[in-house]
Amino acid sequence: MGTTEEIIGKDRCPTPVAALSSVWLALLIGAGINAGWLFQALTKADVQFRGPGAATVDAAETGRILAGVLAQPAFVVVFVFGLLVGPLCAWLLMKQAQGLSRMAGHLRISAAAMVLAGVAGLGQLLLANSIAARAEARTEALVSGDSARAGQARGELDHLHRWSEQIYAGQAILVMLGMAVMLKPATRRDLPQAR
DSSP: OHHHHHHHHHTSOOHHHHHHHHHHHHHHHHHHHHHHHHHHHHHHTTOOEEOSTTOEEOHHHHHHHHHHHHHHHHHHHHHHHHHHHHHHHHHHHHHHHTTOGGGGHHHHHHHHHHHHHHHHHHHHHHHHHHHHHHHHHHHHHHHHTOHHHHHHHHHHHHHHHHHHHHHHHHHHHHHHHHHHHHTOOOOGGGSOOOO
8 A cells, every 4th residue: 555655646647737827827817917907007098199290199009019018027027037937846746757657648748738838939929029129110110100100010020929919828828737737646456466
C-alpha cells in the first residue's frame, strides 16, 4: 500500500506550479477586464483630443487611444510574468514527471502548454510595441487632420490588435488547459500492484 500512495503523490502537480499558474491566469483575466473598463470609462467621460484649428478626435476614438496607453503597462507586466513563469512551471512539472513513465503524460502535456503560453508572451511584447507605434501615428494624424494617414494607421492598428487579441485568448486558454490537465488524478489501474 505504501508504494501505491507514494506513486500517487508523485503523480500530482507541484504546489508552486498550481500557485504560479493561478496567479498568471488571474493576471491575464484582470488585465483584460481592466482594459475594457478603462475604455468604457474614458468613452463615457467624453474626453476629446483637440488639434489646431477645428481638428477634433471624437470621444470613442479618444477613449480607445487613452485606454490602450493606460492599459499597456499592465499588459507588459503580464507578458513578462508569463515569459518567466511559463518555462519555470514547465521545468517543475518535468522534474516531477521523472521516473513516472506513462503515468506522467498529463504532467508533460501541462508542461508543453505552459511553455507555449509563456513563449506567446514574447510575441505579445513585440506586438504591444508595434501597436503603441501605430496608435501614436494615428493620433498624430487625427489631430493634424491628415485623414489619409489616419485611415492607413487605423487599418494597421486594427490588424495588429486582432492578432494580439487572438494570441491573448490563446495564451489564457493554454494556461487554463495546463492547469486542468496537471490536476488529473492518478487512476489505480495505472499503478503497479502493491505487494
